[in-house]
Amino acid sequence: MxxxxxxDPHRAHEGDHLRRFERLYxxxxxxxxxxxxxxxxxxxxxPDLSKLITSQIGECWLTDLSCLANLRSLADDAAFxxxxxxxxxxxxxxxxxxxxxxxxxxxxxxxxxxVQAKRIHEYKRQLLNVLHVITRYNRIREGRTTGIxxxxxxxxxxxxxxxxWPSWSSSSSTAWPMW
Numbered sequence: 001m002x003x004x005x006x007x008d009p010h011r012a013h014e015g016d017h018l019r020r021f022e023r024l025y026x027x028x029x030x031x032x033x034x035x036x037x038x039x040x041x042x043x044x045x046x047p048d049l050s051k052l053i054t055s056q057i058g059e060c061w062l063t064d065l066s067c068l069a070n071l072r073s074l075a076d077d078a079a080f081x082x083x084x085x086x087x088x089x090x091x092x093x094x095x096x097x098x099x100x101x102x103x104x105x106x107x108x109x110x111x112x113x114x115v116q117a118k119r120i121h122e123y124k125r126q127l128l129n130v131l132h133v134i135t136r137y138n139r140i141r142e143g144r145t146t147g148i149x150x151x152x153x154x155x156x157x158x159x160x161x162x163x164x165w166p167s168w169s170s171s172s173s174t175a176w177p178m179w
Contacts, residue, residue, distance in 0.1 A: 039065045048087045056080060099154075112149050117156040129153070 061067035
């Protein structure tokens with residue numbers, strides 16, 4: 001039976017260009033992503049939440065993601081939940097201020113922020129997110145607002161390799177035009 005394989009850049013040792021190295025040093029090339037781990041992302045992107053977590057469960061979560069399970073015992077702790085809400089609100093207020101400063105658009109920090117920042121691919125998740133935004137917009141235009149949560153959708157992306165920038169962009173440009 002043949003095994004189906006999906007092209008994976010991390011499996012370069014299965015191609016011709018590193019086959020000899022693999023023969024010389026078997027097992028030396030391994031499939032490890034260069035992506036950011038969830039714990040490292042949380043620690044760097046949200047320092048206030050990181051401090052709150054560390055103050056409650058210690059630093060073990062910085063090297064072992066499974067340590068975050070220790071937060072479950074705090075689910076009924078009113079003081080922890082209040083501090084968590086305070087940190088979350090402060091982050092949302094900072095984002096709302098940044099949006100207003102950059103776009104002159106006032107956004108309520110009480111909104112739900114739906115943020116997607118990643119490379120542009122033809123993935124279903126990105127397409128479904130755009131279709132969801134369009135659907136919400138159309139419902140609001142038609143006056144069908146019952147049950148719609150006040151939300152702000154933000155997207156930031158760069159094209160994947162092989163997709164070129166539109167002709168109006170330049171290498172010195174740092175922002176896409178506002179429509």
